[in-house]
């Protein structure tokens with residue numbers, strides 16, 4: 001008993017003090033454990049079974065799977081030297097910090113409300129976060145970003161943004177890229193870009209060598225379970241990222257499935273599902289605007305919508321009672337009473353609207 005306690009004390013002494021006090025990332029998966037309609041993690045509602053029989057597992061996978069990179073370069077209209085495959089784009093967010101940021105010394109810029117992983121990962125690495133909130137109309141505070149960029153290594157911008165769903169003005173991005181071309185890496189997280197593919201910024205890579213674009217198969221491709229992401233950037237940046245990534249980031253079955261998903265057929269399937277989801281979204285927005293306790297629906301270029309209710313707490317709890325799991329965002333500054341709702345199948349959208357109607361008459 002006493003021995004155990006001593007051990008525990010010395011473990012806390014050994015550990016970095018900031019890690020002891022770190023609040024870990026609360027993923028959607030950790031939060032909701034009841035329910036049967038999952039609209040909280042922006043996953044695809046469409047399942048597809050990949051047959052992975054006859055794969056062999058006694059050998060390590062390729063460090064950077066060649067075929068997969070070739071396919072992604074064709075899909076994304078880039079060259080193979082510009083691509084890194086990572087264990088989800090979350091890993092790429094981390095690799096950038098490993099390459100560019102020094103413990104307790106360097107700064108990164110984050111523009112909230114946005115994806116929480118940027119600040120969570122930088123905290124783990126002991127990097128200072130400079131938060132430069134978006135304006136009320138969801139545009140970037142470009143002036144302030146430029147000012148602070150001179151002392152920052154990285155700027156993380158999520159486009160389209162999670163959780164608001166909106167597309168940040170491309171002219172603001174170009175303005176920032178231009179200004180920071182010699183001082184700062186600008187990371188554009190395009191996790192949801194397939195839902196508004198014409199807004200993608202791949203074409204800027206040739207001109208701006210400080211630009212990194214993050215992509216994933218987790219959202220539109222419906223493959224959150226295989227953990228496959230990409231960093232697309234100038235070859236110098238890709239070479240540095242390869243120095244700090246683990247030697248075998250993707251398991252054999254993940255590589256196999258990612259290859260299938262990026263075949264012609266897989267891409268067509270993804271594109272038709274994007275159309276379906278965008279149609280479901282239009283219908284959902286139209287219907288949700290008729291609900292009396294809805295205050296505001298944010299414009300969305302993604303597979304989710306952010307909705308401000310009169311009381312988010314009430315809606316969240318009441319829908320959970322009916323088995324519908326949403327993502328409460330009301331704790332985030334500027335998002336009081338907001339809930340993020342992933343676009344599900346048409347049946348799930350109907351189920352959601354019926355549930356909202358049923359609680360509006362209580």
Ligand SMILES: *Cc1c(COP(=O)(O)O)cnc(C)c1O
Pocket residue numbers: 042087088089090091115158162189191215216217218224227228229
């Ligand atoms: C879901 C999400 C990711 C993470 O994607 P993975 O490839 O599954 O790690 C990255 N960025 C944003 C903004 C996301 O919403």
